[in-house]
Amino acid sequence: MNSRLYLDHNATTPPSAEVVQAVTRALTVDFGNPSSQHWAGQDATRTVDNARTNLANLLDCRADELTFTSGATEANNMAIFGVVEKFLAQGRTLAQMHIVTSAIEHKSVLKPCAELEAKGLRVTYVPAGWDGRVNPRQIEASIEADTILVSVMLANNDTGVIQPLEEIVQYSHGKGVLVHSDATQAVGKIPVFPRTLGLDLMSLSAHKFYGPKGSGALWMRNGQKLPAFIHGGKQELSLRAGTENTPGIAGQGAAAKSARSNLPHYAQHCSAGRDALQTGLLGLFPDMRIYGELAPRVPNTLCVGFPGVDGMTLMLNLDLEGIAVSVGSACGAGDHQPSHVLRGMGCTEQEALSTVRFSLGLATSAEQIERTLTVMSRIVPRLRSTIPSVGVH
């Protein structure tokens, strides 16, 4: 049996010991319902408050600007549908609204936009350039008189490319338009300060930075009140009703606390590993294509294409060796469609299908990178000689 090696941290991360401890405590000791007035409720409320403070410290924002959600999918839905609801309440119809987003967003942004489009709202999907970056001037040029929202992610899940958000915010605000960003793949990897970026709304997910799954948050600039997203009780300032997921929230708070102190080490450790992997692979396969190489990237992500190799077959062969990597985003796994992110950057279908994503984490060691290189040096030439040619360009 091959020893297992996990290089798919953009899909999810293994919860840290501190996170497991915080979740366990919220399930056992602080098990109360935060809405209860008695001691058990007070303990649970304290757990939620502490977590919110820890997350606020990581993001350098106010705790009352954060709403806990079931993850980034919900936070993205909450932001997009919430802004639309707000304008509906002001008397605008869907036909009088327009959203600008990018073609490389996560499905949890693209699908809500498509849903609204089907109901009459107009959406412009700005493509990314070959470097993986969305051009802020193109965002600006796409803004129309009735644009209500610009939504562009901070770091892309497939390529790790960091988008020029400050300029996007500047141009959008210049035209009086709110800006939302899906920062799911950036939080815990690079410093992310929504207020400094100038954003109005920002989504994140704990399981991408060593927290538990099913726990995320939406940051809303102070005063940026949205209508209720889930109706019921008064939890989360009545925006998101339902008894709080205290174990998930406690875990998210612990993850945020660790991420804050780990950031410099994370950047140094992951970029050293990623660069060693990139250099090693280039030495083995000089025709390898590196997506986002010319743009700033989060330190842990390497998205590469091998002409003549099917990415899915490569991923499955690496899995047989115990090495977990990804093709495109995990949410698209199983359907073997070319990554819409790479297509949104102008790749041909064949190029997109010959790609795999390595994403490193805190536990990734130099030995693991060496082993990956050794395995790749065996598998890729074998696939090139046995698999009918795909992705040749």
Ligand SMILES: Cc1ncc(COP(=O)(O)O)c(C=O)c1O
């Ligand atoms: C960029 C991005 N946005 C949103 C999500 C969805 O996050 P969650 O799993 O918390 O719903 C992901 C997860 O893969 C992601 O990478």
